[in-house]
Amino acid sequence: MAVTVADPEPGTPHHPARPRRFPRAWLLRLAAALVSGFAYYLSFAPRPLWWLAPLAFAGLALVLRGRRRFWGAFGHGFAFGLAFFLPLLTWLLDFLGPDFGPWPWLGLSLALALYYGLAGGLITLVARLPLGPLWGALVFVALETPRAWFPFGGFPWGRVAFSQPEGAFLPLASIGGAPLVGVAVVGTGFGLAALAARLRETRKLTRPAVVAAAGTVLPLVAGLALWPTIGTGPQDGELTVATVQGNAPDIGLALQGERDVLRRNTIAESERLLQDVRTGKVPRPGLVLWPESATTVTGPDPQVDGLVAGFGVPALVGALYELPDGHLQNSVIVWDPRTGPGQRYAKQQLVPFGEYVPARKVAELVTPFLDAETVDMVPGDGANQTMAVAGTRVGTFVCYEAAFDYPGRDAVRDGAELLVVPTNNAWYGRSEMSVQQLAMSRLRAVEHGRAVVVSAVSGVSAIVAPDGTVTSSTGLFTADSLVGRVPLRTQTTLSDRLGAWTEYGLLALAIAGVAGGLVLRFRTRRASAGTAAGEAAD
Template structure:
């Protein structure tokens, strides 16, 4: 019998073609994206993240790279369009949809990676199925690493870990940072998918040469161990440190006259609101209704009048600081350098006022935002983007800060991460490495109205608290503000667009978590796994195609020799 007549090797039916027909896969891809968005606040149904990932994993099985990317685009848009809706609340649909489309196209890359991961897992009759959780998780981490760095220094909003602030899996942040939490979500979803497929296969009946695999016991063990490990981690704290030191913090949410892009049109009113909130606190302390505080924190843009050049603004800030008898750290927009402006945090002391501005930021009470936001704090390619939105000319370019700065105030070493800097792994970590035992995220949410942006950002601060084992004061000018414990939990939260003051004792910690020590190493390692997967699959495919071509050529030669 010739080679052409030999029976083809048996390929399991569920591997030879997609599990989900395209008529179902198209709407399902969009729905899975919407489900992933619902895992984030304000819905906050974090378990839906596992469902969404499991669905797109199933959609990728048995499909080619190009087809998988098409479904990935539907998934990415289904997630990013609602996730980033806040970005267009005052600037219109075009900038919002442009950003959502770009981020969706980048997120879509995970599905071709999933398709390749399935091909590896399904080899040898499925004996490599155990590799799927690792390779799928690595692919997701690689995708988020790209989105967080490119283009325009990246935009990591919507990273999977930020949906897990209330999940038992958040403890992974202390071990390997935000990337490891995302890896854990995808890996656990993949374990669930493998288990379902195994049960399905067993119900149909095992075939010769296809032994029962241990995926089901594995997922059961994982589901039992993860909550226990989470509880242990939440109580463990950081490495080699005492955890009983506290300071009493006041976070002042002053509110703004009106929401929108022109929230600071009445800049003096915004400053006065924060001065008034601090004076009211001082009056309660003097009356014995409130205990004295060690430090006071105002949000980003609390003073858009530069107090270093405007004596009236400086006088008002000094009046509030003297009254409360505690140092005040406030967000201010400063004029300069040159034609630029600077988004900064300034430290004001009672009686002596501003500590002074020099190159030595840490000693003199000055921190400038390092990671400035494209299209909000500077406009790249301004002439080009002016064609799409007239709002680009309303943005004056900010000058970025050049380094971390830890500010000593009231017995605490405070490390600020201004607004969107909380998304940036490196900025937050640098503040901790510089010695911060308390993190503060001052932010301005007035430009996003009543959208979910404010609670999504608070969730990021909660994950950062677990990641670095630090208390975080998340203070917004309009809300939602909260004092976050090192385990990510919060007490009372402020309401949107209402003046409020949060006062409580917060814990100081000086040790370092494994995530703080390792930095980007887990992300780089997992990204390397994903790249090796893709390259390895490419090499194997080329060799297999070459071998098949050679075998076909040999069969043609045999047939030609048999011709008379």
């Protein structure tokens, strides 16, 4: 940015001012973007600081305020995203271990931050539209949709709604799911920034300031008003559920070769639980739940048969199931105490580089754990996602699938009265990954109006009420079990009835806003060019 000086006096040597390479305002904006991004990270579990998220977006909005150039705003949005994703995804370091180094963690964080950069650039197009903060929120949340598709089949970790497992915005999930919660959070932050800027400029309550104030308050009021409508009582009776956490060694990716340990630990903890049931220490469950990949099923399994028969009630067994061609599917199997294994659900949304390897030829060049004998798992087709077991219909989604909208929605639409989430987070050490994932299940509970039971290999296992409250939970890397009664519910939320239309409707609005912003910018530039031409002619 060049500095303009007055004409020098006659005879005075002229020394043109040198432009400042790093203007202070630019540095302040960059610093504010980084601080806001880190504050956004702090709003996520395990910290109950849900209210930090709208404040973080207010900071981002103030950074972007007045920006007209796409690439400048892109840079600030990218900085915000990088300061958010780098700390959020540090669990990748625990998962991959020192052999990989920091590059996968850095690469994924950079790739995801590009979406935030694009959001910052596009927000410059809609900022001058009427209700600019709302359009900005729509644009920001709309970019979470392609992030669920790309890269590597999608990685929706860190969606705005996942910062809200409690607090004022959570009830909105029952109306419009994660997308509506996201728009409410970002819209509140952007509205707060607009209100602060208006009051600073005029120092009085003008009409634009009133509109900004309304945009800030309405999402909060709407969320709080919906709290009494969140049903938690049983509508088709109750069910006593037991979930078994056998524990695992904290060795990251090396756990791949310790599947026998997972099986032994799960069976040992199940036997301890069975003894407690027989002695009356805990109630007899109506359903027993094992975590993801607790065992491998290649044929008849007398040991599991005998254990389930000992409980005398059905079990949902998380298992790696061997197909006739030798490939494996990450599955949940209904195990009857008399007839043994029955219906089976296979995980649809596999974890890239964990359960399958995209771009295998390239990955083999940089990954020490791949060779020609490493075989990808086979994804399921959605069959048996809701299964009849223990006198009710139970919907299942496995681990990583909690981050996606469709599995839980499909299960409830198919009649699920209870949701269960078998998971294996033992790969990720004592990081925040397990509690981040539990926050997703808490959101899903409200979104679908169902109790959710999370069964983890090494924690955190939990029983979640339909209002997102955790009624009981375990610690990390401990052998433990939970037994609790959960309500069986049949009512379908508006979010489930609307389905994906909410997400795609908000996406369509965002696209329309960007198109409108482009038209407005084109007309403004043409009008400015016409005015300049007229002045030149005069």
